[in-house]
Amino acid sequence: MSAEEAIFQPVEPVRAYQRVAEQIEERILSGDLPPGSRLPGERELVSQFAVGRSTVREALRVLQSAGLVRSRPGDPLGAEVLGITPxxxxxxxxxxxxxxxxxxxxxxxxxxxxxxxxxxxxxxxxxxxxxxxxxxxxxxxxxxxxxxxxxxxxxxxxxxxxxxxxxxxxxxxxxxxxxxxxxxxxxxxxxxxxxxxxxxxxxxxxxxxxxxxxxxxxxxxxxxxxxxxxxxxxxxxxxxxxxxxxxxxxxxxxxx
Amino acid sequence: MSAEEAIFQPVEPVRAYQRVAEQIEERILSGDLPPGSRLPGERELVSQFAVGRSTVREALRVLQSAGLVRSRPGDPLGAEVLGITPxxxxxxxxxxxxxxxxxxxxxxxxxxxxxxxxxxxxxxxxxxxxxxxxxxxxxxxxxxxxxxxxxxxxxxxxxxxxxxxxxxxxxxxxxxxxxxxxxxxxxxxxxxxxxxxxxxxxxxxxxxxxxxxxxxxxxxxxxxxxxxxxxxxxxxxxxxxxxxxxxxxxxxxxxx
DNA sequence: ACCAGGAGACTGGTCAGACCAGTTGAATTC
DNA sequence: GAATTCAACTGGTCTGACCAGTCTCCTGGT
Structure with a gap:
Protein backbone atom coordinates (compact mmCIF):
# COMPACT_ATOMS: atom_id res chain seq x y z
CA MET A 1 0.00 0.00 0.00
CA SER A 2 1.56 3.22 -1.14
CA ALA A 3 0.00 5.35 1.55
CA GLU A 4 -1.39 4.44 4.93
CA GLU A 5 -5.11 4.38 4.42
CA ALA A 6 -7.15 5.96 7.15
CA ILE A 7 -9.70 3.44 8.29
CA PHE A 8 -11.99 5.79 10.12
CA GLN A 9 -13.75 8.73 8.63
CA PRO A 10 -13.68 11.95 10.62
CA VAL A 11 -17.07 12.24 12.24
CA GLU A 12 -18.64 15.61 12.08
CA PRO A 13 -21.50 16.57 14.31
CA VAL A 14 -24.90 16.39 12.67
CA ARG A 15 -27.25 19.10 13.77
CA ALA A 16 -30.79 18.19 14.71
CA TYR A 17 -32.33 20.51 12.14
CA GLN A 18 -30.20 18.83 9.47
CA ARG A 19 -31.58 15.42 10.23
CA VAL A 20 -35.09 16.77 10.20
CA ALA A 21 -34.49 18.50 6.87
CA GLU A 22 -32.89 15.39 5.43
CA GLN A 23 -35.78 13.20 6.41
CA ILE A 24 -38.29 15.52 4.83
CA GLU A 25 -36.19 16.08 1.73
CA GLU A 26 -35.81 12.36 1.33
CA ARG A 27 -39.55 11.90 1.40
CA ILE A 28 -40.04 14.64 -1.14
CA LEU A 29 -37.37 13.52 -3.59
CA SER A 30 -38.44 9.91 -3.35
CA GLY A 31 -41.87 10.94 -4.52
CA ASP A 32 -43.42 10.02 -1.22
CA LEU A 33 -44.60 13.58 -0.86
CA PRO A 34 -45.59 14.64 -4.36
CA PRO A 35 -45.75 18.30 -5.38
CA GLY A 36 -48.93 19.89 -4.14
CA SER A 37 -49.20 17.73 -1.07
CA ARG A 38 -48.91 19.21 2.39
CA LEU A 39 -46.55 18.80 5.26
CA PRO A 40 -48.02 18.49 8.73
CA GLY A 41 -48.17 21.70 10.71
CA GLU A 42 -45.08 22.80 12.58
CA ARG A 43 -46.43 21.80 15.96
CA GLU A 44 -47.31 18.40 14.58
CA LEU A 45 -43.80 18.00 13.19
CA VAL A 46 -42.47 18.96 16.60
CA SER A 47 -44.14 16.00 18.18
CA GLN A 48 -43.33 13.62 15.32
CA PHE A 49 -39.63 14.45 15.28
CA ALA A 50 -39.49 14.99 19.03
CA VAL A 51 -37.56 18.24 18.73
CA GLY A 52 -38.28 21.84 19.55
CA ARG A 53 -40.19 24.10 17.27
CA SER A 54 -37.17 26.24 16.49
CA THR A 55 -35.42 23.14 15.22
CA VAL A 56 -38.33 22.26 13.01
CA ARG A 57 -38.50 25.81 11.75
CA GLU A 58 -34.83 25.91 10.88
CA ALA A 59 -35.25 22.70 8.96
CA LEU A 60 -38.21 24.12 7.10
CA ARG A 61 -36.21 27.23 6.35
CA VAL A 62 -33.51 25.15 4.74
CA LEU A 63 -36.03 23.27 2.64
CA GLN A 64 -37.75 26.48 1.71
CA SER A 65 -34.54 28.13 0.60
CA ALA A 66 -33.90 25.05 -1.49
CA GLY A 67 -37.25 25.63 -3.14
CA LEU A 68 -38.70 22.35 -1.96
CA VAL A 69 -41.53 23.71 0.16
CA ARG A 70 -43.41 26.93 0.67
CA SER A 71 -45.29 28.03 3.73
CA ARG A 72 -47.89 30.65 4.26
CA PRO A 73 -48.91 32.13 7.59
CA GLY A 74 -52.23 30.97 8.86
CA ASP A 75 -52.50 28.07 6.48
CA PRO A 76 -54.13 25.26 8.42
CA LEU A 77 -52.92 22.70 5.91
CA GLY A 78 -49.24 23.15 6.62
CA ALA A 79 -46.37 23.88 4.25
CA GLU A 80 -46.93 23.04 0.61
CA VAL A 81 -44.59 20.69 -1.19
CA LEU A 82 -43.35 22.21 -4.42
CA GLY A 83 -42.05 20.45 -7.45
CA ILE A 84 -38.41 20.89 -8.24
CA THR A 85 -38.17 24.21 -9.97
CA PRO A 86 -35.29 25.76 -11.88
CA MET B 1 -53.10 49.31 -25.55
CA SER B 2 -54.17 45.78 -26.28
CA ALA B 3 -54.41 44.75 -22.67
CA GLU B 4 -54.98 46.80 -19.59
CA GLU B 5 -51.61 46.98 -17.87
CA ALA B 6 -51.67 46.50 -14.17
CA ILE B 7 -50.03 49.49 -12.57
CA PHE B 8 -49.44 48.04 -9.16
CA GLN B 9 -47.42 44.99 -8.38
CA PRO B 10 -48.91 42.51 -5.95
CA VAL B 11 -47.17 43.05 -2.67
CA GLU B 12 -46.10 39.93 -0.89
CA PRO B 13 -45.17 39.94 2.75
CA VAL B 14 -41.45 39.99 3.41
CA ARG B 15 -40.42 37.95 6.40
CA ALA B 16 -38.01 39.41 8.88
CA TYR B 17 -35.49 36.62 8.47
CA GLN B 18 -35.54 37.24 4.73
CA ARG B 19 -34.52 40.82 5.11
CA VAL B 20 -31.78 39.86 7.50
CA ALA B 21 -30.53 37.19 5.10
CA GLU B 22 -30.70 39.59 2.18
CA GLN B 23 -28.69 42.23 3.95
CA ILE B 24 -25.97 39.79 4.87
CA GLU B 25 -25.96 38.16 1.44
CA GLU B 26 -25.67 41.54 -0.17
CA ARG B 27 -22.63 42.36 1.91
CA ILE B 28 -21.03 39.06 1.04
CA LEU B 29 -21.70 39.16 -2.69
CA SER B 30 -20.63 42.77 -2.94
CA GLY B 31 -17.26 41.78 -1.58
CA ASP B 32 -17.80 43.77 1.57
CA LEU B 33 -17.40 40.59 3.56
CA PRO B 34 -14.67 38.65 1.75
CA PRO B 35 -14.31 34.89 2.13
CA GLY B 36 -12.58 34.04 5.37
CA SER B 37 -13.94 37.03 7.24
CA ARG B 38 -16.28 36.58 10.14
CA LEU B 39 -19.81 37.59 10.89
CA PRO B 40 -20.57 38.99 14.32
CA GLY B 41 -21.91 36.52 16.85
CA GLU B 42 -25.58 35.72 16.81
CA ARG B 43 -26.33 37.78 19.88
CA GLU B 44 -24.51 40.70 18.36
CA LEU B 45 -26.53 40.35 15.16
CA VAL B 46 -29.66 40.28 17.25
CA SER B 47 -28.93 43.73 18.59
CA GLN B 48 -27.72 45.10 15.25
CA PHE B 49 -30.79 43.96 13.34
CA ALA B 50 -33.13 44.51 16.29
CA VAL B 51 -34.82 41.14 15.88
CA GLY B 52 -35.06 38.03 17.97
CA ARG B 53 -32.40 35.39 17.98
CA SER B 54 -34.58 32.83 16.24
CA THR B 55 -35.00 35.25 13.37
CA VAL B 56 -31.26 35.73 13.10
CA ARG B 57 -30.73 32.02 13.26
CA GLU B 58 -33.24 31.31 10.52
CA ALA B 59 -31.49 33.86 8.35
CA LEU B 60 -28.14 32.25 9.04
CA ARG B 61 -29.64 28.87 8.22
CA VAL B 62 -30.71 30.15 4.83
CA LEU B 63 -27.27 31.56 4.13
CA GLN B 64 -25.65 28.40 5.32
CA SER B 65 -27.78 26.19 3.12
CA ALA B 66 -26.79 28.45 0.25
CA GLY B 67 -23.18 27.74 1.09
CA LEU B 68 -22.37 31.35 1.87
CA VAL B 69 -21.42 30.94 5.51
CA ARG B 70 -20.48 28.19 7.91
CA SER B 71 -20.81 28.21 11.65
CA ARG B 72 -19.24 26.11 14.31
CA PRO B 73 -20.46 25.76 17.88
CA GLY B 74 -18.40 27.55 20.42
CA ASP B 75 -16.54 29.66 17.91
CA PRO B 76 -16.08 33.05 19.54
CA LEU B 77 -15.36 34.66 16.17
CA GLY B 78 -18.81 34.07 14.73
CA ALA B 79 -19.84 32.44 11.48
CA GLU B 80 -17.23 32.23 8.77
CA VAL B 81 -17.88 33.73 5.35
CA LEU B 82 -17.18 31.23 2.61
CA GLY B 83 -16.34 31.91 -0.98
CA ILE B 84 -18.90 30.91 -3.53
CA THR B 85 -18.41 27.22 -4.02
CA PRO B 86 -19.79 24.96 -6.70
C1' DA C 1 -84.13 28.44 3.25
C1' DC C 2 -80.36 31.19 2.44
C1' DC C 3 -76.52 34.11 3.07
C1' DA C 4 -73.68 37.67 5.75
C1' DG C 5 -71.15 38.22 9.67
C1' DG C 6 -68.70 37.11 13.65
C1' DA C 7 -66.52 34.08 17.18
C1' DG C 8 -63.16 30.86 18.03
C1' DA C 9 -59.62 27.62 16.93
C1' DC C 10 -56.31 27.08 14.42
C1' DT C 11 -51.81 28.53 11.52
C1' DG C 12 -47.01 30.36 10.80
C1' DG C 13 -43.83 34.38 12.29
C1' DT C 14 -41.51 36.35 16.03
C1' DC C 15 -39.66 37.16 20.53
C1' DA C 16 -37.72 36.32 25.16
C1' DG C 17 -35.30 33.63 28.26
C1' DA C 18 -33.22 29.57 29.65
C1' DC C 19 -30.05 25.51 29.50
C1' DC C 20 -26.40 22.60 27.48
C1' DA C 21 -22.10 21.21 25.39
C1' DG C 22 -18.26 22.77 23.28
C1' DT C 23 -14.40 26.24 22.54
C1' DT C 24 -11.15 29.69 23.99
C1' DG C 25 -7.90 32.13 26.44
C1' DA C 26 -6.35 33.88 30.57
C1' DA C 27 -5.47 32.95 35.35
C1' DT C 28 -3.70 29.52 38.32
C1' DT C 29 -0.90 25.89 39.76
C1' DC C 30 3.03 22.89 39.71
C1' DG D 1 8.05 28.12 31.96
C1' DA D 2 4.73 24.50 31.02
C1' DA D 3 0.65 22.20 32.21
C1' DT D 4 -3.84 22.61 34.17
C1' DT D 5 -8.04 24.75 35.56
C1' DC D 6 -11.68 27.69 35.15
C1' DA D 7 -14.78 31.29 33.79
C1' DA D 8 -16.64 33.68 29.96
C1' DC D 9 -18.03 33.15 26.00
C1' DT D 10 -20.09 30.55 21.59
C1' DG D 11 -23.69 28.19 18.79
C1' DG D 12 -27.54 24.53 19.26
C1' DT D 13 -31.79 23.50 21.35
C1' DC D 14 -36.00 23.81 24.08
C1' DT D 15 -39.96 26.08 26.14
C1' DG D 16 -43.57 29.11 26.36
C1' DA D 17 -45.60 33.07 24.97
C1' DC D 18 -47.76 36.57 21.86
C1' DC D 19 -49.28 38.43 17.36
C1' DA D 20 -51.48 38.70 12.99
C1' DG D 21 -53.39 36.24 9.73
C1' DT D 22 -56.75 32.42 7.87
C1' DC D 23 -60.19 28.95 8.07
C1' DT D 24 -64.34 26.78 9.85
C1' DC D 25 -68.47 26.85 11.65
C1' DC D 26 -72.11 28.68 14.03
C1' DT D 27 -75.24 32.27 14.53
C1' DG D 28 -78.59 35.73 13.46
C1' DG D 29 -81.02 38.33 10.21
C1' DT D 30 -83.60 38.42 5.94
Missing part, protein backbone atom coordinates in the same frame (compact mmCIF):
# COMPACT_ATOMS: atom_id res chain seq x y z
CA UNK A 87 -35.65 28.91 -9.80
CA UNK A 88 -33.14 27.74 -7.31
CA UNK A 89 -30.71 26.87 -10.04
CA UNK A 90 -31.11 30.36 -11.41
CA UNK A 91 -30.40 31.88 -8.05
CA UNK A 92 -27.35 29.73 -7.54
CA UNK A 93 -25.99 30.59 -10.94
CA UNK A 94 -26.83 34.22 -10.34
CA UNK A 95 -24.78 34.23 -7.16
CA UNK A 96 -21.94 32.58 -8.99
CA UNK A 97 -22.15 35.26 -11.61
CA UNK A 98 -22.28 38.13 -9.18
CA UNK A 99 -19.31 36.93 -7.20
CA UNK A 100 -16.77 37.92 -9.85
CA UNK A 101 -16.23 34.18 -9.97
CA UNK A 102 -17.69 34.24 -13.40
CA UNK A 103 -17.88 37.17 -15.71
CA UNK A 104 -20.63 38.29 -18.00
CA UNK A 105 -18.53 37.03 -20.87
CA UNK A 106 -18.47 33.58 -19.42
CA UNK A 107 -22.19 33.60 -18.90
CA UNK A 108 -22.86 34.60 -22.47
CA UNK A 109 -20.37 32.10 -23.78
CA UNK A 110 -22.07 29.45 -21.75
CA UNK A 111 -25.40 30.43 -23.18
CA UNK A 112 -23.97 30.24 -26.68
CA UNK A 113 -22.89 26.69 -26.02
CA UNK A 114 -26.16 25.65 -24.43
CA UNK A 115 -28.42 27.25 -27.00
CA UNK A 116 -26.40 26.00 -29.91
CA UNK A 117 -26.36 22.42 -28.69
CA UNK A 118 -29.98 22.67 -27.75
CA UNK A 119 -30.79 23.70 -31.29
CA UNK A 120 -28.59 21.03 -32.77
CA UNK A 121 -30.21 18.28 -30.75
CA UNK A 122 -33.67 19.61 -31.43
CA UNK A 123 -32.96 19.46 -35.16
CA UNK A 124 -32.23 15.81 -34.76
CA UNK A 125 -34.90 14.71 -32.34
CA UNK A 126 -37.87 16.99 -32.79
CA UNK A 127 -41.42 15.79 -33.13
CA UNK A 128 -44.22 17.49 -35.01
CA UNK A 129 -45.82 18.81 -31.87
CA UNK A 130 -42.53 20.37 -30.84
CA UNK A 131 -42.40 22.24 -34.11
CA UNK A 132 -45.98 23.36 -33.62
CA UNK A 133 -45.18 24.75 -30.23
CA UNK A 134 -42.23 26.68 -31.53
CA UNK A 135 -44.26 28.09 -34.38
CA UNK A 136 -46.93 29.07 -31.92
CA UNK A 137 -44.49 31.10 -29.87
CA UNK A 138 -43.22 32.86 -32.96
CA UNK A 139 -46.76 33.80 -33.84
CA UNK A 140 -47.22 35.14 -30.36
CA UNK A 141 -44.13 37.24 -30.78
CA UNK A 142 -45.56 38.69 -33.94
CA UNK A 143 -48.81 39.57 -32.28
CA UNK A 144 -46.99 41.14 -29.39
CA UNK A 145 -44.65 43.14 -31.59
CA UNK A 146 -47.62 44.45 -33.54
CA UNK A 147 -49.55 45.49 -30.48
CA UNK A 148 -48.17 47.71 -27.81
CA UNK A 149 -47.53 45.05 -25.26
CA UNK A 150 -44.39 45.48 -23.24
CA UNK A 151 -41.02 44.05 -24.05
CA UNK A 152 -41.45 41.87 -21.04
CA UNK A 153 -44.20 39.85 -22.64
CA UNK A 154 -42.13 39.55 -25.78
CA UNK A 155 -39.19 38.24 -23.82
CA UNK A 156 -41.48 35.74 -22.20
CA UNK A 157 -42.53 34.38 -25.57
CA UNK A 158 -38.87 34.27 -26.50
CA UNK A 159 -38.09 32.24 -23.41
CA UNK A 160 -40.96 29.88 -24.15
CA UNK A 161 -39.64 29.33 -27.64
CA UNK A 162 -36.29 28.33 -26.26
CA UNK A 163 -37.99 26.10 -23.77
CA UNK A 164 -39.87 24.38 -26.55
CA UNK A 165 -36.57 23.83 -28.34
CA UNK A 166 -35.03 22.39 -25.21
CA UNK A 167 -37.94 20.03 -24.76
CA UNK A 168 -37.63 18.95 -28.35
CA UNK A 169 -34.01 18.12 -27.69
CA UNK A 170 -35.27 15.64 -25.13
CA UNK A 171 -33.13 17.19 -22.44
CA UNK A 172 -34.93 19.33 -19.93
CA UNK A 173 -31.64 19.99 -18.17
CA UNK A 174 -30.34 21.90 -21.14
CA UNK A 175 -33.36 24.15 -21.12
CA UNK A 176 -33.27 24.62 -17.39
CA UNK A 177 -29.64 25.63 -17.41
CA UNK A 178 -30.09 27.88 -20.39
CA UNK A 179 -32.98 29.57 -18.65
CA UNK A 180 -31.00 29.94 -15.44
CA UNK A 181 -28.04 31.43 -17.24
CA UNK A 182 -30.35 33.71 -19.13
CA UNK A 183 -31.82 34.95 -15.88
CA UNK A 184 -28.38 35.42 -14.44
CA UNK A 185 -27.34 37.51 -17.42
CA UNK A 186 -30.44 39.62 -17.08
CA UNK A 187 -29.64 40.16 -13.46
CA UNK A 188 -26.06 41.17 -14.14
CA UNK A 189 -26.76 43.73 -16.81
CA UNK A 190 -29.89 45.58 -15.93
CA UNK A 191 -30.96 44.90 -19.48
CA UNK A 192 -33.15 47.82 -20.20
CA UNK A 193 -32.98 45.77 -23.29
CA UNK A 194 -33.17 48.59 -25.72
CA UNK A 195 -34.81 51.96 -25.55
CA UNK A 196 -38.28 52.13 -26.95
CA UNK A 197 -37.01 53.54 -30.22
CA UNK A 198 -35.01 50.45 -31.11
CA UNK A 199 -37.51 48.07 -29.65
CA UNK A 200 -39.55 47.60 -32.81
CA UNK A 201 -36.54 47.03 -35.00
CA UNK A 202 -35.08 44.68 -32.47
CA UNK A 203 -38.25 42.66 -32.17
CA UNK A 204 -38.52 42.30 -35.93
CA UNK A 205 -34.98 41.06 -36.15
CA UNK A 206 -35.58 38.68 -33.29
CA UNK A 207 -38.62 37.23 -35.01
CA UNK A 208 -36.72 36.77 -38.22
CA UNK A 209 -33.99 35.00 -36.32
CA UNK A 210 -36.39 32.64 -34.65
CA UNK A 211 -37.98 31.83 -38.00
CA UNK A 212 -34.60 30.85 -39.33
CA UNK A 213 -33.91 28.65 -36.35
CA UNK A 214 -37.28 26.96 -36.65
CA UNK A 215 -36.70 26.33 -40.33
CA UNK A 216 -33.29 24.84 -39.67
CA UNK A 217 -34.68 22.59 -36.98
CA UNK A 218 -37.53 21.50 -39.21
CA UNK A 219 -35.06 20.66 -41.96
CA UNK A 220 -32.99 18.66 -39.52
CA UNK A 221 -30.02 20.90 -40.20
CA UNK A 222 -28.45 20.80 -36.77
CA UNK A 223 -25.26 22.55 -37.75
CA UNK A 224 -27.15 25.51 -39.15
CA UNK A 225 -29.48 25.70 -36.18
CA UNK A 226 -26.54 25.67 -33.83
CA UNK A 227 -24.71 28.33 -35.78
CA UNK A 228 -27.77 30.55 -35.86
CA UNK A 229 -28.19 30.32 -32.12
CA UNK A 230 -24.59 31.17 -31.45
CA UNK A 231 -24.51 34.02 -33.90
CA UNK A 232 -27.60 35.69 -32.52
CA UNK A 233 -26.21 35.75 -29.01
CA UNK A 234 -22.87 36.98 -30.28
CA UNK A 235 -24.40 39.82 -32.25
CA UNK A 236 -26.45 40.91 -29.33
CA UNK A 237 -23.88 40.70 -26.58
CA UNK A 238 -20.51 41.10 -28.26
CA UNK A 239 -20.19 44.77 -27.49
CA UNK A 240 -21.74 44.53 -24.05
CA UNK A 241 -19.40 42.12 -22.36
CA UNK A 242 -16.24 43.14 -20.60
CA UNK A 243 -13.39 44.10 -22.87
CA UNK A 244 -11.19 41.17 -21.93
CA UNK A 245 -13.76 38.46 -22.41
CA UNK A 246 -14.82 39.13 -25.97
CA UNK A 247 -12.37 36.52 -27.15
CA UNK A 248 -14.44 33.97 -25.25
CA UNK A 249 -17.40 34.78 -27.42
CA UNK A 250 -15.37 34.71 -30.60
CA UNK A 251 -13.97 31.36 -29.66
CA UNK A 252 -17.42 29.98 -29.06
CA UNK A 253 -18.67 31.44 -32.30
CA UNK A 254 -17.23 29.40 -35.10
CA UNK A 255 -17.77 25.73 -35.14
CA UNK A 256 -14.33 24.94 -36.37
CA UNK B 87 -20.97 22.55 -4.04
CA UNK B 88 -24.35 24.12 -3.90
CA UNK B 89 -24.71 23.91 -7.65
CA UNK B 90 -23.91 20.23 -7.45
CA UNK B 91 -26.53 19.70 -4.81
CA UNK B 92 -29.13 21.61 -6.79
CA UNK B 93 -28.41 19.67 -9.94
CA UNK B 94 -28.37 16.48 -7.93
CA UNK B 95 -31.86 17.18 -6.65
CA UNK B 96 -33.02 17.93 -10.16
CA UNK B 97 -31.58 14.63 -11.25
CA UNK B 98 -33.14 12.61 -8.46
CA UNK B 99 -36.59 14.03 -8.93
CA UNK B 100 -37.33 11.94 -12.00
CA UNK B 101 -37.39 15.35 -13.61
CA UNK B 102 -34.32 14.36 -15.48
CA UNK B 103 -33.17 10.91 -16.34
CA UNK B 104 -29.72 9.43 -16.26
CA UNK B 105 -29.72 9.64 -20.02
CA UNK B 106 -30.28 13.35 -19.91
CA UNK B 107 -27.52 13.81 -17.41
CA UNK B 108 -25.05 11.91 -19.50
CA UNK B 109 -26.14 13.69 -22.64
CA UNK B 110 -25.65 16.96 -20.87
CA UNK B 111 -22.18 15.92 -19.83
CA UNK B 112 -21.38 14.97 -23.38
CA UNK B 113 -22.30 18.43 -24.51
CA UNK B 114 -20.42 20.18 -21.72
CA UNK B 115 -17.27 18.12 -21.99
CA UNK B 116 -17.17 18.30 -25.74
CA UNK B 117 -17.56 22.06 -25.84
CA UNK B 118 -15.14 22.44 -23.01
CA UNK B 119 -12.57 20.50 -25.00
CA UNK B 120 -13.29 22.43 -28.16
CA UNK B 121 -12.85 25.77 -26.47
CA UNK B 122 -9.76 24.64 -24.66
CA UNK B 123 -8.23 23.64 -27.98
CA UNK B 124 -8.71 27.19 -29.13
CA UNK B 125 -7.79 29.16 -26.06
CA UNK B 126 -5.30 27.11 -24.07
CA UNK B 127 -2.08 28.49 -22.68
CA UNK B 128 1.13 26.60 -22.10
CA UNK B 129 0.55 26.38 -18.38
CA UNK B 130 -2.88 24.89 -19.00
CA UNK B 131 -1.31 22.14 -21.06
CA UNK B 132 1.24 21.54 -18.35
CA UNK B 133 -1.44 21.12 -15.75
CA UNK B 134 -3.33 18.64 -17.87
CA UNK B 135 -0.17 16.66 -18.53
CA UNK B 136 0.55 16.68 -14.84
CA UNK B 137 -2.79 15.08 -14.04
CA UNK B 138 -2.26 12.41 -16.66
CA UNK B 139 1.06 11.59 -15.07
CA UNK B 140 -0.64 11.35 -11.74
CA UNK B 141 -3.16 8.95 -13.19
CA UNK B 142 -0.31 6.79 -14.43
CA UNK B 143 1.33 6.73 -11.05
CA UNK B 144 -1.94 5.88 -9.40
CA UNK B 145 -2.81 3.13 -11.85
CA UNK B 146 0.61 1.57 -11.30
CA UNK B 147 0.38 1.67 -7.53
CA UNK B 148 -2.45 0.19 -5.57
CA UNK B 149 -4.19 3.39 -4.74
CA UNK B 150 -7.95 3.27 -4.86
CA UNK B 151 -10.11 4.10 -7.79
CA UNK B 152 -11.25 7.06 -5.83
CA UNK B 153 -7.89 8.78 -6.10
CA UNK B 154 -7.82 7.99 -9.79
CA UNK B 155 -11.21 9.55 -10.28
CA UNK B 156 -10.01 12.59 -8.47
CA UNK B 157 -7.14 13.03 -10.89
CA UNK B 158 -9.60 12.52 -13.70
CA UNK B 159 -11.79 15.29 -12.32
CA UNK B 160 -8.80 17.58 -11.95
CA UNK B 161 -7.88 16.98 -15.56
CA UNK B 162 -11.31 18.03 -16.66
CA UNK B 163 -11.12 21.02 -14.41
CA UNK B 164 -7.85 22.04 -16.02
CA UNK B 165 -9.49 21.75 -19.41
CA UNK B 166 -12.39 23.88 -18.27
CA UNK B 167 -10.03 26.52 -16.95
CA UNK B 168 -8.17 26.49 -20.22
CA UNK B 169 -11.44 27.16 -21.98
CA UNK B 170 -11.63 30.36 -20.00
CA UNK B 171 -15.03 29.44 -18.69
CA UNK B 172 -15.16 28.27 -15.12
CA UNK B 173 -18.90 27.84 -15.42
CA UNK B 174 -18.50 25.05 -17.92
CA UNK B 175 -16.23 23.21 -15.56
CA UNK B 176 -18.45 23.82 -12.59
CA UNK B 177 -21.52 22.51 -14.35
CA UNK B 178 -19.68 19.56 -15.75
CA UNK B 179 -18.46 18.70 -12.30
CA UNK B 180 -21.90 19.10 -10.83
CA UNK B 181 -23.47 16.89 -13.45
CA UNK B 182 -20.71 14.38 -12.96
CA UNK B 183 -21.46 14.27 -9.26
CA UNK B 184 -25.13 13.92 -9.97
CA UNK B 185 -24.48 10.99 -12.26
CA UNK B 186 -22.33 9.35 -9.64
CA UNK B 187 -25.08 9.78 -7.12
CA UNK B 188 -27.73 8.30 -9.38
CA UNK B 189 -25.87 5.15 -10.30
CA UNK B 190 -23.95 3.96 -7.33
CA UNK B 191 -21.01 3.69 -9.69
CA UNK B 192 -19.06 0.91 -8.15
CA UNK B 193 -17.25 1.95 -11.22
CA UNK B 194 -16.01 -1.41 -12.18
CA UNK B 195 -15.08 -4.43 -10.19
CA UNK B 196 -11.44 -4.70 -9.24
CA UNK B 197 -10.77 -7.07 -12.10
CA UNK B 198 -11.66 -4.59 -14.80
CA UNK B 199 -10.18 -1.67 -12.94
CA UNK B 200 -6.69 -1.92 -14.38
CA UNK B 201 -7.86 -2.28 -17.94
CA UNK B 202 -10.28 0.54 -17.48
CA UNK B 203 -7.67 2.86 -16.03
CA UNK B 204 -5.29 2.15 -18.90
CA UNK B 205 -7.96 2.95 -21.43
CA UNK B 206 -8.87 6.08 -19.56
CA UNK B 207 -5.28 7.25 -19.57
CA UNK B 208 -4.98 6.60 -23.29
CA UNK B 209 -8.14 8.58 -23.86
CA UNK B 210 -6.88 11.54 -21.87
CA UNK B 211 -3.63 11.49 -23.80
CA UNK B 212 -5.54 11.73 -27.03
CA UNK B 213 -7.60 14.62 -25.74
CA UNK B 214 -4.51 16.44 -24.56
CA UNK B 215 -2.84 15.95 -27.93
CA UNK B 216 -5.90 17.25 -29.76
CA UNK B 217 -6.07 20.29 -27.54
CA UNK B 218 -2.37 20.96 -27.96
CA UNK B 219 -2.77 20.75 -31.73
CA UNK B 220 -5.66 23.16 -31.57
CA UNK B 221 -7.91 20.56 -33.14
CA UNK B 222 -11.13 21.50 -31.40
CA UNK B 223 -13.34 19.25 -33.46
CA UNK B 224 -11.28 16.21 -32.64
CA UNK B 225 -11.06 17.08 -28.95
CA UNK B 226 -14.81 17.52 -28.80
CA UNK B 227 -15.44 14.25 -30.60
CA UNK B 228 -13.09 12.39 -28.29
CA UNK B 229 -14.84 13.72 -25.22
CA UNK B 230 -18.25 12.76 -26.49
CA UNK B 231 -17.16 9.35 -27.63
CA UNK B 232 -15.57 8.43 -24.31
CA UNK B 233 -18.70 9.25 -22.38
CA UNK B 234 -20.84 7.42 -24.90
CA UNK B 235 -18.72 4.30 -24.75
CA UNK B 236 -18.79 4.26 -21.01
CA UNK B 237 -22.43 5.01 -20.40
CA UNK B 238 -24.29 3.84 -23.50
CA UNK B 239 -25.32 0.51 -22.02
CA UNK B 240 -25.95 1.86 -18.54
CA UNK B 241 -28.63 4.43 -19.25
CA UNK B 242 -32.31 3.66 -19.38
CA UNK B 243 -33.44 1.86 -22.48
CA UNK B 244 -35.50 4.70 -23.82
CA UNK B 245 -32.91 7.40 -23.51
CA UNK B 246 -30.09 5.86 -25.47
CA UNK B 247 -31.19 7.80 -28.51
CA UNK B 248 -30.33 10.94 -26.58
CA UNK B 249 -26.76 9.83 -26.37
CA UNK B 250 -26.62 8.81 -30.00
CA UNK B 251 -28.01 12.15 -31.01
CA UNK B 252 -25.38 13.94 -29.00
CA UNK B 253 -22.66 11.74 -30.38
CA UNK B 254 -22.06 12.74 -33.95
CA UNK B 255 -21.26 16.27 -34.76
CA UNK B 256 -23.34 16.30 -37.86
Missing amino acids: DNLSRTLGRLARSHLSTLGELVQFRMVLDAESNRLAARLHSESDLARMAEQIERMETLSAGEAGLHAFSEADALFHQAVAEASGNSLLGLCARAVHDAVVEVIEEKIAVAADATVWMQRSIAHHRQVLAAIRDGDGALAARLGRQALYDYYADRVEEGTRRLLSAALDEE | DNLSRTLGRLARSHLSTLGELVQFRMVLDAESNRLAARLHSESDLARMAEQIERMETLSAGEAGLHAFSEADALFHQAVAEASGNSLLGLCARAVHDAVVEVIEEKIAVAADATVWMQRSIAHHRQVLAAIRDGDGALAARLGRQALYDYYADRVEEGTRRLLSAALDEE
